[in-house]
Amino acid sequence: MKSKTLAFATLMLVTAFLLMQAIAPLAALAGTSWTDTGGGLSGYTIYSLAYDSVHNVLYAGTGSIGVWKYDGTIWTNTGGGVSGYSIPSLAYDSTHDVLYAGTSNGVWKYDGTIWTDTGGGVLSCIFSLAYDSSHNLLYAVASNVETNSYGVWKYDGMIWTDIGGGLSGYSISSLAYDSSHNLLYANASNVETNSYGVWKYDGMSWTDTGGGVSGCTLAYDSTHNLLYAGTEKGVWKYDGTIWTDTGGGLSGYYIPSLAYDSSHNLLYAGCYDPSGGPLDPKSGWRTGIAKGVWKYDGTSWTDTGGGVSSYYISSLAYDSTYDVLYAGTDGGYGVWRYATPAPTSRTWGHDSIGVTTPAQDWYLAEGCTAGGFETWVLVQNPNDSPAEVSLTYMTPAGPVSGPTANLPPNTRKTFNVADTVPGNWEVSTKVSANKPLIAERAMYGPGRAWGTDSIGASQTSKTWYLAEGCTNGGFETWALVQNPNDKPADVSLTYMTPEGQKPGPSVTLLPNTRKTFNVADTVPGNWEVSTLVSSKEPVIAERAVYWNNRKGGHESIGVTNPEETWYLAEGSTGGTFETWILVQNPGDSIASVDLTYMTEAGEKPGPHLDLAPHSRKTVNVAELVPDTWSVSTKVTSKQPVIAERAVYWNGRIEGHDSIGTTTPAKTWYLAEGCTGAGFETWVLVQNPNPSPAGVQLTYMTPSGPVVGPSETIGSNSRKTFNVAETVPGVYEVSTKVTSNLPVIAEKAMYGDGK
Incomplete structure (x- = not known):
């Protein structure tokens, strides 16, 4: 056994041209797409991968x-x-739910619980496996360096048979199966006769495909009926008749691994440059340089870069369900993943600022479970111990007890409000816990034509400001007030427009109830309306806006105090996106306001505004920073004001909105997030400091925490993170953002309709 393992390891080293001397001693900073899966494999070489x-x-x-x-x-x-x-090779049989492992001592199979030796005549090192699901046959490359015996065998689930033929004396490094034409391909070489090439097997005999291609690894594209061969000089492709060099930037590279993504028609290749690096004084060879993973779109090759760019990639596997590529490294760097999540239709979108301080009580004023509306409460437990959580719903008829739950440490849980109070047009929520946590609420319209989201409020207040609002051009604006007290609350609304303030309705809210106000009942036909909510008892206030016959909508919690500085992390003017900054002056004197935009390229000066007392003004960000995908905003004023930001896209079919924050922080929590089918989640981090900020993201799922990307964000700039690049296919994801400098974090989500 020991000698066979040694022979295998020796062959791998020779083939890689002294690769171990070429691998960087430390992992590079992970790029925007590559993430280390970590865990118990971080210090080991990964020879093979297979996805179930x-x-x-x-x-x-x-x-x-x-x-x-x-x-x-x-x-x-x-x-x-x-x-x-x-374990130089793996193959998964999805029909029988069996994993096969080609080991340094034959082929074994795994049923999910135990391993069993398949036995037979393949008691040697198995460099490659290929499974034929049509005929339920497993093919294996058997190589025994000690006895100088090689060949390809097939296994029908009971016995092994040597299919030998013209390849019996050849050393074979890779197999690939073409299920469309029932052909098995094998890369073969015979050092003694100096003969190399790729052969094909039709179930009866072996035939040389010709072309003189000396492949190291094979991958088959069944969509276009192409065989790819990773060689010592780049990647070649075979159309069934001739071989063609794919060329590109890796023409001189050694290719130890390939994987094909049929969903996006992309070929991935692990690359190694044997001509790079310093000279080895003993062998006279270059030690070589590992080149990470490249991708091929059928025309050109592109380096995927990121954290694997200096690693030798010994194995690749593609997960088509969640669009994730996995790369196994040599030299003890474990397994990395490269997420390529497909964008949604962006039928809807919503956004919310994060929170900096967890709390034991949260209030969520908005909510509806009638008329096709969905309301979901999202609770994040950032503690290292479990949290006991209880929900109470507040309706016009009074309070209703909701669910209770135990949230494990560093996890997230979702509650469907309709499970307790279905068919209710006005529902507010109170979340209580024995540990400080974070709560948000997401809402969707009929058929998920639109979506809204907002953080909760951890404190009630007698005064609330709602900067955004519009009652013209098909827009509706609704103010939503929640009274969580055990006694009535006398509430009055005041509206602020470019022409000045207008008195709104005054009502008495019963204990533990919620009431909705249509702003257009008082100020119809007005493009710019802010709201002041005043109460004799502390309450919660939010605002929802709908347009285009309620095919679009956004919503946000209010703020309790005007401030002289506001930060708005989200914003985009690229593509069809519009971004608008909404500034409300609730004071009795003119407010002198300046805007500053922060992009990935740095800081850009914005406009100056003079806001009349008790008025509101709107700023189009694209007027000064057009065609910019990532834009954050800083609002400064000589008088305390309130600032929000609204984003629209696709001809204003959809949009989202959020209040700003007044204070950067080193820690942010974002309770909502989803990367399951039909959802996108993006975390937006704004660095308003004059020096770079080091940022770390951690995702919290029902299964526990997952380490996210680490990045350095330049001074006065903004960075966007796609959550699916680290945790794809997860329906419940919260985020924690930590930084060595105070920053601002928001979260934007987009998705498909139902």
């Missing part, structure tokens, strides 16, 4: 500690009889 799409599990064959499995959060050793073997 039935159970959404990734399997990794290691250099010396058997096979491990990854559920998207943690790595677990499958143990058993292969735990001490090198």
Whole structure:
């Protein structure tokens, strides 16, 4: 056993041209797409990968500690009889739910619980496996350096048969199966006869495909009926008749691994440049330079860059369910993943500022479960211990007890309000817990034609300011007031327009109830309306805006105090996006206001405004920073004001909105988030400091925390993070943002309708 393992390891080293001397000693900073899966494999070489799409599990064959499995959060050793073997190859049979492992001592199979040796005549090192699901046949490359015996065998579930033929004396490094034409391809070489090439097997005999291609690894594209061969000089493709060099930037590279993404028609290749690096004084060879992973769109090659750019990629596997590429590294850098989430239709979108301080009580004024509306309460537990949570719903008829739950440490849970109070047009929520946590609320319209979201309020107040509002051009604006007290609250509304303030309605809200106000009942036909809510008892106030016959909508909590400085992390003027800054002056004197925009390229000066007392003004960001995908805003004033930001896209079919924040912080919490089918989640971080900020994201899921990207954000600039690049296919994701300098964090979500 020991000698076979040694022979395998020796062959891998020779083939890689002394690669271990070329690998960087420390991991590079992860890029925007590559993320280290971490866990128990971080210090091991990964020779093989296989993805089980039935159970959404990734399997990794290691250099010396058997096979491990990854559920998207943690790595677990499958143990058993292969735990001490090198695993150069893996193949998954989805029909019978069986994983096959080509080891340094034959082929073993795993049923999810135990490993069993398939036995037979393949008691040697298995460099490659390929599964034919049409005929339920497993093919294996058997190589025994000690006896100088090589060949391809097939397994029908009971016995192994040598299919030999013209390849019996060849060393074979890779197999690929073409299910469309029932052909098996094998890369073969015979050092003694100096013959190389790729052969194909039709079930009866082997035939040389010609062309003189010396492949190291193979991958088949069944969509276009193309075979790809990773060679010592780039990647070649075979159309069934001739071989063609794909060329590009990796023409001189050695290609140890390939994987094909049929969803996006992309080929991925692990690359290594043997001509790079310093000279080895003993061999006279260059030590080589690992080149990470490149992708091919059928025309050109592009370096994926990121955290694997200096690693030797010994194996690749693609998860088509969640659009994730996995890369197994050599040299002890574990498994990394590269997420390529497909964008949604962006039928709806919503956005919210984060919170800096968890609390034991949260209030969410808005909510509706009638007329096709959905309301969801999202609770994030950022503590290292469990939290007991209870919800209470407040309706016009009074309070209704909601669900209770135990949230494990660093997790997130979602509550459907309609499970308790279905068919109710006005529902507010109170979230109470025995530990400080964070609560948000998301709402969707009929068929999810639109979506809105807002953080909760952890404190009640006698005064609330709502900067955004419009009652013209098909827009509706509604003010939503929640009375969480055990006694009535006398509430009055005042509206602020460019012409000055207008008195609104005054009502008495019963204890633990909610009331909705249509702003157009008092100030119809007005493009710019802000609202002041005053109460004799502390209450909660929010505002919802709808337009285009309620095909679009956005919503936000109010603020309790005007301030002289506001930060708005989100904003975009690229593509069809519009961004508008809404400034409300509730004071009795003119407010002198200045805007500053922060982009990925740095700071840009914005306009100056003079706001009359008790008025509101709107600023179009695109007037000074057009065609910019990432724009944050800073609002400063000599008098205390309130600032919000609204974003629209696709001809104002949809939009989202959020209040600003007055104080940057080193820690932010964002309770809502989803990367499941039909959802996108983006975290937006604004650095308003004169020096760069180091930022770390951590995602909290029902399974526990997942380490996210680390980035350095330039001074007075903004950075956007796609949550799906780290935790794809997760329906409940909260985010924690930490930084060495005070920053601002928001979260934007987009998705498909139903």
